[in-house]
Amino acid sequence: MQDAITTLIKNYDSTGRYLDGVAIDRLKSYFETGTARVQAAALINGQAAAVVKEAGSTLFSDQPELIRPGGSAYTTRRYAACLRDMDYYLRYATYSWVAGDTDVLDERVLAGLRETYNSLNVAIGPTVIGIGILKEIVKAKVAEAGIETSFIDEPFDHMIRELGEKDI
Numbered sequence: 001m002q003d004a005i006t007t008l009i010k011n012y013d014s015t016g017r018y019l020d021g022v023a024i025d026r027l028k029s030y031f032e033t034g035t036a037r038v039q040a041a042a043l044i045n046g047q048a049a050a051v052v053k054e055a056g057s058t059l060f061s062d063q064p065e066l067i068r069p070g071g072s073a074y075t076t077r078r079y080a081a082c083l084r085d086m087d088y089y090l091r092y093a094t095y096s097w098v099a100g101d102t103d104v105l106d107e108r109v110l111a112g113l114r115e116t117y118n119s120l121n122v123a124i125g126p127t128v129i130g131i132g133i134l135k136e137i138v139k140a141k142v143a144e145a146g147i148e149t150s151f152i153d154e155p156f157d158h159m160i161r162e163l164g165e166k167d168i
């Protein structure tokens with residue numbers, strides 16, 4: 001698993017270069033947002049269950065066919081699995097803020113996920129929409145707490161991009 005610093009050092013080391021201006025600027029901006037990243041993670045950790053619940057309600061009221069017979073989240077087992085997945089997306093997004101890198105998402109969340117969803121007939125389009133809903137709820141809460149939000153979108157956008165690449 002990589003973070004902002006190990007990714008950068010690996011990149012420079014592989015070509016035997018000293019850190020240059022570009023590298024220093026990147027490190028500076030990571031350190032400058034460091035406290036805010038940790039504060040945002042702590043804020044969301046404290047209300048993760050409520051965030052997931054709200055995101056689920058919004059998703060199912062926007063896309064009611066999901067919870068009707070034949071829908072991707074129909075039956076309490078599938079409904080619960082969907083909310084659990086939303087909780088995974090949220091928790092790993094907080095790790096990614098702290099790491100300043102999306103590698104943790106590739107490694108722990110996205111690897112093999114499309115194949116799993118396809119084999120279980122879980123709808124990918126609505127999942128992508130659900131991740132977008134999580135992003136908006138989280139961003140509003142972080143902004144409301146007076147914490148900088150510049151880094152909030154990155155992990156959600158990464159998951160949306162990677163998961164939504166094909167057949168939405």
Ligand SMILES: CCC1=C(C)/C(=C/C2=NC(=C\c3[nH]c(/C=C4\NC(=O)[C@H](C)[C@H]4CC)c(C)c3CCC(=O)O)/C(CCC(=O)O)=C2C)NC1=O
Pocket residue numbers: 066071072073074077078079081082083085086088108109113116120122123124126127130
């Ligand atoms: C930490 C990394 C990680 C992820 C991401 C993960 C996802 C994940 N979601 C699953 C199932 C599922 N995921 C969903 C999700 C949804 N259904 C919908 O209609 C919505 C669109 C969506 C919620 C937004 C559903 C319904 C299932 C159950 C499918 C089934 O077994 O029938 C499964 C199959 C095994 C299981 O049910 O536990 C995995 C592996 N597991 C992991 O360990």
